[in-house]
Amino acid sequence: RLPVSLPQLAEKKRLGEPIVMVTAYDYPSAVVAEQAGVDVVLVGDSGAMTVLGYPSTVEVSLDEMVMLARATRRGLKTPLLVADLPFGSFEASNEQAIATAQRFVKEAGADAVKIEAMGVAAERARAIVAAGIPVMGHVGLTPQTATALGGYRAQGRTAARALDVARDALAFQEAGCFSIVFEAIPAPVASELMERMEVPVIGIGAGASTDGQVLVFHDLLGIREGVGARFVKRYAGLMDEMVAGVRAYADDVRGRRYPESDHTYSIDPGELERFRG
Numbered sequence: 001r002l003p004v005s006l007p008q009l010a011e012k013k014r015l016g017e018p019i020v021m022v023t024a025y026d027y028p029s030a031v032v033a034e035q036a037g038v039d040v041v042l043v044g045d046s047g048a049m050t051v052l053g054y055p056s057t058v059e060v061s062l063d064e065m066v067m068l069a070r071a072t073r074r075g076l077k078t079p080l081l082v083a084d085l086p087f088g089s090f091e092a093s094n095e096q097a098i099a100t101a102q103r104f105v106k107e108a109g110a111d112a113v114k115i116e117a118m119g120v121a122a123e124r125a126r127a128i129v130a131a132g133i134p135v136m137g138h139v140g141l142t143p144q145t146a147t148a149l150g151g152y153r154a155q156g157r158t159a160a161r162a163l164d165v166a167r168d169a170l171a172f173q174e175a176g177c178f179s180i181v182f183e184a185i186p187a188p189v190a191s192e193l194m195e196r197m198e199v200p201v202i203g204i205g206a207g208a209s210t211d212g213q214v215l216v217f218h219d220l221l222g223i224r225e226g227v228g229a230r231f232v233k234r235y236a237g238l239m240d241e242m243v244a245g246v247r248a249y250a251d252d253v254r255g256r257r258y259p260e261s262d263h264t265y266s267i268d269p270g271e272l273e274r275f276r277g
C-alpha cells in the first residue's frame with residue numbers, strides 16, 4: 001500500500017467511502033494500526049491517560065507528546081500520521097502554535113497536527129496552515145477545555161450549544177483545516193452540520209453521518225479498567241488477557257514449571273568438562 005494522502009481522504013469523502021482513524025501512542029500500537037489497514041493514525045493527547053497514567057489530557061507536556069509521536073512514526077508506513085497539539089502548546093501566539101506544529105513534523109515525522117476548538121484555535125489553525133502544515137480541527141467535546149464545558153459530557157444538546165459547535169466547525173473549515181473531528185454531539189446535530197462540511201469529518205460519538213470514525217486504541221481493545229464513554233464499542237478485552245498471561249507466568253515460576261528444557265541452552269559435553277576443570 002502507498003502512504004495515505006490528503007487528496008485521498010477528500011476523494012473518500014466524495015465517493016462516500018468511510019475513513020478509518022484510530023489512535024496509537026507507541027511502536028507496537030502503530031504496527032497494529034498499520035497491519036489492520038487503517039487510513040489515519042492519531043497520536044492523541046488521550047495518551048496522557050491511556051499510556052502515561054495522568055488523570056486528564058491537560059497534564060501531558062509537548063516533549064512527552066513528541067516522544068509518543070516519534071515512537072508511533074517508527075511503526076507506520078501507510079496511514080496518515082496526525083499528532084495532537086497538547087494543552088498549553090499553541091494558545092499563547094501564532095508563533096508558538098507554528099513552532100509546536102513544526103516540532104511534530106521535524107522531530108516526529110507527523111503529516112499533520114490536530115487542534116481543539118477554543119477561543120483562539122481557528123486563528124492558530126490558519127497560521128499553522130499558512131506555515132505549510134496541514135491541520136485537523138476538533139469540535140464538540142474538547143477534553144482540554146472540558147472544565148469550561150461542564151465536564152466530559154456530550155455537547156450541542158441545546159439549540160444554543162449546537163450553534164456553538166457549528167460555529168467552531170465552520171471556523172476551522174474557513175481557516176483551511178483539511179478535516180474536522182466531531183466528538184460527542186447528538187447524531188441529528190452532526191447530520192445537520194454535515195450538509196455544510198466540505199472537508200472530511202471524522203466522528204467519535206457523533207453518529208453515522210460523518211465521513212469516518214475514530215476510536216481510542218485502548219478503548220476499542222479493552223486495554224483499560226472500567227467501561228469507557230457511551231460511544232465506545234469494545235472489540236476485544238486485552239487488559240484481562242494481559243493480566244491472565246502475566247499471572248500464568250507468575251504461577252509457572254512459583255510452581256517451577258517455567259523454564260522447561262525447550263527454553264534453555266545446551267553446551268558441548270567436552271566443553272562443560274573443561275569448564276568444570
Ligand code: KIV
Nearest residue numbers: 023044045046181214
Ligand atoms: O486524543 C484523542 O484520542 C482524540 C480523539 C478521541 C479524537 O482527540
Ligand code: NA
Nearest residue numbers: 044045046084
Ligand atoms: Na485529543
